[in-house]
Amino acid sequence: MKQLLTLAFAIGSAFLLQAQNVGIGTTTPNSSAALEIKSTTKGLLIPSMTTSQRFAINNPPPGLMVYDTDKDEFYHYNGTGWTVIVNGSYWSRPITSRSRIANATDSVGIGTNSPTERLDVNGNIRSRDNISATNNIDAGGTLSGTTLVNSGNAVIGGTTLLNGDATTNGDLIMNSGGTVQFKTSSVNKTFVQLSGDNLRMGTNSGNSAGDFIIRMNGNDRVNVNAQGDLNVDGKITRTATGAANLVPYCFGRVELDGTVVNAGSGNWTVAKVGTGQYEITCTGILSTDVVIATSRDFRIVMGAYHPNAGKVKFYTYSVVSQSYDDEAFSFLIYK
Incomplete structure (x- = not known):
């Protein structure tokens, strides 16, 4: 008779658990929670295991969570593999009064698993507002923007596309062989280029109608056409002869x-x-x-x-x- 009563109690309890949410440490569990645990002296300890033990779990269901003692990190199974649950050892809130998180030592990779800088992005970066740099900007590819303002040096190793102004309070540095190319409707027109120890500037090949012009105080003073003819609106002098014009009038x-x-x-x-x-x-x-x-x-x-x-x-x-x-x-x- 006692055994029958025990079995009936167990079956009844099972039906009760299926029909209601369960509370541990509370008699009024939240109606939206299947299990609610309340305690002011104890916490929730989920299963802990090594990395090899975690990988040895047979047919883990999506959502399964364990604590990896080799990694000292929480992992959950997403249906195709184990994913680390990022915790406070990576990110912190240095200013609690503002909604921000920070990492003072590690590197962040977006599109790459092996970041080589504090922020390493494998792909395009788009900003809908200003990007400020208080030191150097190293561009190995294309650097484009409506207005580029830099308080340090701008080092260009690739192509820089400017659709507006570029302002720097430091140096604009171009690697050997770099070219400042000016275009009209995507057609190369004029350029400035470092060629060995020489500075080259002028019009591009095919631009037979363009001239190389030096302006002073808003006026054209020196003009070189495609044939190499030089026109000077002023004097040609030398230090030894003072202000005397060396070109006949x-x-x-x-x-x-x-x-x-x-x-x-x-x-x-x-x-x-x-x-x-x-x-x-x-x-x-x-x-x-x-x-x-x-x-x-x-x-x-x-x-x-x-x-x-x-x-x-x-x-x-x-x-x-x-x-x-x-x-x-x-x-x-x-x-």
């Missing part, structure tokens, strides 16, 4: 009848005003400018003076006839 060659043989600088005209007398008009020249003239005949003596601003009068005098004589000559005028 007007020059050319005149035939004995007053016709132009070689227009030279192209900014002058000539008029034959008498026997052995020729007047050159070149706007901008003054009486203080340097004038050089030479004849093709060594028996002709050349003379010149400034009758008016913008004009020079040349004389060709024959030492044979002792009179003015028509003769071809070349001239240079320096401002």
Whole structure:
């Protein structure tokens, strides 16, 4: 009779447990919990085992959790493998008043299992706001952004695509052979490049319409076209000769009848005003400018003076006839 009562109690208890939620340390377990444990002096201790014992569990169901004593970490089975449950030894809250977590010593890998830096991302990174760097930015691939602002050095080892401004308070460093390439509609137009010990800059191959231009104070001062022709809007000087312009302002060659043989600088005209007398008009020249003239005949003596601003009068005098004589000559005028 006693055995029957015990069996009936066990069966009744089983039905009761199936029908109700279970409470340990409480008589009123939460209705949404299958098991609620309450204690102010004890905790919950789940099964502990070594790594080999964990892998030896036969057909673990998804959600099974154990504590690995070799790893000192909690693991759960996700249906295909064992996954560590990240705990407080990895992350902490250095400022409890703010919603942030931090790790002061380890590295984080995204898309890689072997991070080599504090944050190692194998793939693209997208920021919908600013990215700030207080030290160097090392780019081995493509670095793109609307505006890049850096308070340290920017070291570029690959391609940098700028759709806006790049501002640095330090150095912009490019590795040997690097090129700053400028494009229009994805077509290479101009570039700046380090080539060995040389600095190369100019227009790209195929850009025959583009010129290399140096501007000063908002004005074009030096122009080089695709043929290599150099145009300077100003003086060419050297330290030894001071501010004197080494490039002639007007020059050319005149035939004995007053016709132009070689227009030279192209900014002058000539008029034959008498026997052995020729007047050159070149706007901008003054009486203080340097004038050089030479004849093709060594028996002709050349003379010149400034009758008016913008004009020079040349004389060709024959030492044979002792009179003015028509003769071809070349001239240079320096401002």
